[in-house]
Amino acid sequence: MLSPSAGKQPERQVLAPKALPTPPTGSRSSSSHRGMGVDPLSAPNTPLPPLTKQAVITQTTDQFARGAIERFTAFARNEAAAADDAERVRLFAEFFVSESRIRRERYGAAISAMGSEILDLTRDLFRPMAARRESSNSITSETVELTPQSSEPRSHRGSIGSALGGNTPTSSQTPAPPSPATPANQNWQSSGYMPSLSPILSMSVSDALDEEDSRGRPASRWWESDSTGAPGGRLERSKRESKYMGVPKEAREALQWIDDTHPSPGDGSGKRDSFPPEKTGWHDQDPAAPPQNFSRSSLASSSAPATPNPDHLDVSRLVTLPPPYPRHHPAVNNNHPELAQTRAEVRAISDMKEIEVIKDAFEQDSAKMRAEAAEATKKRRQALRQHLQEQVSSGTIGYAEAAAIEAEAKTEEHNQVRELERKDFDSFQTAVVMPVNEILQTRINAATNLFQSLRSRLFDETHESNPNLPQEEGDEQPELLEKLTLLKWIFEARESLHRSLYDLLSDRNDRYRDMVLVPYRLEGQNDKVASAEAFFAEDAAKRALAFAEEALRRTQEFRDVVEETVVRGVEVQLNAFWDIAPPLKRLLDKIPADGADLEGFHIQIPAAEFAENPSYHEHPLQYLYSLLLHAEKSTYQFIESQTNLLCLLHEVKEACVTAKAKVMELDGRDPARVEETKAEETRRLTDDLKEKVRVVQDQWNSALGETVGIVKEGVGGYLLETGGWDESFEEGGVGGV
Known part of the structure; x- marks a missing residue:
């Protein structure tokens, strides 16, 4: 945590490194090899x-x-x-x-329990040895020193230039040494790191690794003072604002938000109460000196003033307040790399090829065995008939004796059929039931473990609502919707495994029934056949009802988990939305909605924007319109998240209704009545979902949607009239999300 009094202690500007890269001479690392005699x-x-x-x-x-x-x-x-x-x-x-x-x-168990703490522990990889060095304006020189240590990106909201490891100049006159961040950026690229991009080019493309551009956002939001350095209408960010900017946690903790209301002229200590050390000194310029430019694209050569006109409206919060957008791994794509291993495990336990191979092998062997038995029986019958005809023709035996021999042969044939059925059943039990049952049970246990593991990580490291979770730091954490969707896949895979196990045991019971009925059918005992079939049918019905009840119980448990999580998730998203909606609404209210009032309306535009978009000189409101589009889409993510969570809960509730209807049907209820009850419950759930979505949408419209639409319409009409309309603006707003 940076102390407000940090600026009063110049002797502590350079902090000691957290750990030396190599042990010093005489340390225990070197002494541990003492006496070995071999380097x-x-x-x-x-x-x-x-x-x-x-x-x-x-x-x-x-x-x-x-x-x-x-x-x-x-x-x-x-x-x-x-x-x-x-x-x-x-x-x-x-x-x-x-x-x-x-x-x-x-240490798998400990790492799983630590959760996102692992990310915090590995953030400082490839960081310079000095954790932070304060930058200050020299009293005797007009050069500004920006230390590389204070300019390294630590956030997913970093720019493309940051991700590619650009070099940062140390001052406006002195060329910079090679950036120490290059190895770290290489490591980020190799590990799949991707910065959260902004649709506004100048906010995502940077050629510097400095912090003065607020990680790719307009620098004007950091300070608002006139060109003389006197305090003006400075727009300070709040704790909530810094959270949704995507600033890493340690940087948020280091920021100072309490500003000194009575700073003494020329004293930088008052400024240090409201800015991190690397930001201090920017308001301390000599009133008589020309304003210095800190634009990221022209640190060394441009002469444009660094301090925007305080009379122009600062619209930078249209970017700094909303969460990162667009996301590299939106929840609807279900492709966040943190969940890749779980998705692979779900696909593995859902793959039934191994079981199909076992069943196909048995079916081939069984068919071959039955075909050989049928062929042998056919040959025996032909041989017996020919032999009996020869014996009767020669007068060796009479017809009565021939009939007795034929009856005895038929009895022997029936015994062979019974033995064949028993052998086939035993083979099925050994070759199919036992290995497949073991495979399915193992996979069910694996699916249950996956379910419990992911369930415990729905809200990272805590069972309490975490207001910092939604949309935080770009794509560092997968969204709750993606986790719940994956949890649903695990549940469905596990249910499929339970169904496969039930079908396997049902097939075994059917084969056992056929083996028991064979003697009765061969002997023509139809009453015993009917009695045995009724018994097995009753047993099958009881098993089906028990399986349906177990499936209903599991589905209800899953519904309870999803419902509890969705309620918390919607609450978190709603709270986060209302944290940023009022200040955005107040800012939008300052923008004229009528095209006639926009004639004399001016906004603050960073110098880098003019360098990258020359058309802003003639049509400055193009910049405003691009920010409006970005703010609308970015803020609407909270509404989309709530809606998607509610729709997922609706799917699970419908699955629960279907499972309950199946139990009622197997329990002997009237099928027509069961179908009517199911349709009525489904309509009720659909109406409930529509009402909840309508409430969420009304909140968006009343808080921001209508105001953004009105301002966009006014600014867009003005740009159309003045020839500043750009075809890229036609992508629309939240409808294109």
Whole structure:
């Protein structure tokens, strides 16, 4: 946490690094090899044996520590032998990733419990050793020093230029050394890092890694004073605003929001109460000196004033207040990389190819066995008839004896049929039921574990509402909707497995029934056949009802989980929306809605905007219209999120109604009455969903939607009349989200 009095302690401007990259001479790291007599870096480079997952889990603490030392020694040798620094950085990144995966397996339970704390622990990878250095204006010089340490992006809201590792000048006259952020940016690219982009070009493309452009947003929102440095109508950001800007947590904690209402002239300490150290000094310019320009595109050459005209309306909050937009991984796409492993596991447990192969193999063997038995029976019958005809023709036996022999052969044939049915049933039990049942039970347990694991992570690390969760930091965390959708997939996969297990056991029971009925049918005992069929039918009906009741119970439990989560999620999204809607509404109310009033209306436009969009000189309201489009789409994400969550809950409730109707039908209720009840309950749920969506939409319209529409219509009409309309504006507003 940065102290407001930081500026009063110049001797503490440079902070000590959190950890030294290498141990100092005489440390225990170096002394641990004392007496070995062999330099580990000069030891022969023998390849280490591959480390398996089982070995990682089962190793003792001492064994694991020795293995880690061996792996690090091998890495150090490779690093020392690398051709250049870039190769050394790549080797270190590969080593770190490999070690982190090993510890993921060994400490999996602890890492899962820590949740997003892992991200906080790894944020400082490839950061400079000095955590932060304060920048200040020299009293005797007009040069401004911007330290690379204070200009590195730490947020998903960073610009494309930041992501590509651009260089940051240290002052307007002095060229900058190579940016220390390059290795970190390479690491971000290799790990799939993507900055949250803005549809406004100048807010997503940057050629500097400095903080003075507010991570790609108009710098005017950070300070509002006239060109002489005197305090003006400065627009300070709130804690809630900084949250939705996508600022990383440690940076939010370091920011100061309490401003000194009576700063002494020329004293920078009052300014340090309201700005982080790297922002101080920007209001302390000499009134007699010409204003300096801090535009990110012209730090070294442009002479445009850095302080916007305070008489012009500052519209930067149309970008700083709403959440990041567009998202790289919107929830409706279900492709957030953090959930990729869970999605892969769901696909794996839903793949029935292994079970189909087992069943197909049995069916082929069974068909082959029955065909061979039928062919053998046919040959025996033909041989017996021919033999009996020959014996009767020769007078060896009479017709009565021939009939007795034929009856005895038929009895033997019936015994063989019964034996065939028993053998086929035993083979099915051994070759299909036992292995498939084990596979299905294992997958059901795996699906249950996935369900419980994801359920515990619906709201990260806490069971209390977290107002910082919705849309925070771009795409760092998957949205609640995506998590719930994946939870629904897991539930559906598990239900499919339960259905497969039920079908397997039903098939076994049917085969057992056929095996029991074969003797009665062969002997023509129809009464016993009917009695046995009734018994098995009753048993099948009881099993079907029990299975439907179990499915209903599981569906109701799932509905309760989703309903509880959706209620909390909608509440969080609603609270977040109402945190930013009033200040946006107040800002929009300051913009004239009538085209005639826009003639003399002016807004503050950063210098970089003019450099990247020359048309703003002639049509400055193009900039305003682009911000209106962005703010509308970005803010509407809260409304979309609520609507999508409610629709997901509606689907689950409909599934519960269907499961309940199935139980009623199997319980002997009138099918027509059951269908009528189901249709009535479905209509009630649909009407309830429509009402809730209407309320959410009315809140959007009353809070922002109508005002944004009116202002857009007025500004768009003015641009159309003055020839400033751009075809890119025709993409519309929230309808195009």
